[in-house]
Amino acid sequence: MKKLAWSIIFISLILFVSGLTALTLMYTDLMLAIYLFIGLYLLAVVILISIFWAIVEVQK
Structure with a gap:
């Protein structure tokens, strides 16, 4: 389980x-920026x- 956690x-x-x-690269379109922000x-x-x-x- 530790390998899976890491x-x-x-x-x-x-x-x-x-x-x-991706958010900083595609910030041109406002709606696309809103969708990216929500996502x-x-x-x-x-x-x-x-x-x-x-x-x-990991702590277990």
Whole structure:
């Protein structure tokens, strides 16, 4: 379970950074920026939940 937890941490960090990069690159269209913001917000919430779960699994 520890390998799964660590892989979730690293994958979620990579997804978060790539999402922020996409947000800054595609900020030209306003509606696209709004959709990206909502998508990144939901992605960040899921990432935080998975990171906290992974930290709990690593500490066991």
